Amino acid sequence: KAGVTQTPRYLIKTRGQQVTLSCSPISGHRSVSWYQQTPGQGLQFLFEYFSETQRNKGNFPGRFSGRQFSNSRSEMNVSTLELGDSALYLCASSVTGRVAEAFFGQGTRLTVV
């Protein structure tokens, strides 16, 4: 059974640009959550999607957005990139999201220069 797949693994962008990251959950998993991990703040919840609907949202500015498709694959978008957006972005999938037994992908390392 394939795990959670995130693409790309590494990304370098310039300040002001926008970026889209992709997450393919484990087959049968309908919940996808996104997290940002930085050395200073640790792992912080961005948002969760379930059946194409955003069900929960963390305390991030509106520059951070996401969506989920009918096959449960999810994308997150960050517009007008700032240096502080440099981080490891992780997605996690679970069957329903309720028990929160999340399986994480390997992450996308975003560097903003």
Add this chain to the structure above:
Amino acid sequence: TQLLEQSPQFLSIQEGENLTVYCNSSSVFSSLQWYRQEPGEGPVLLVTVVTGGEVKKLKRLTFQFGDARKDSSLHITAAQPGDTGLYLCAGAHSSNTGKLIFGQGTTLQVKP
């Protein structure tokens, strides 16, 4: 604010020693997870505890959930170099589906 305080942040020990990592909160969680993360990789789930007072064992690792479901501990017996990594606790509230609150993590180094 729903915070999870994890301690210690850093731990460097010799092979064969025992250690305990603590995870504390003022908030009640419906479940609490422990993860281990290697550099540049995503966290890997070690265990989930859901019942107050619950104790789970995974080889040399023992996990305990506090009676009030506000705190948890991870105890490693006879640590080995292969245990080196970042250990994260994460709590879930029943009202926040899909959302995990993470502790800051404990970086463990086990020297041979």
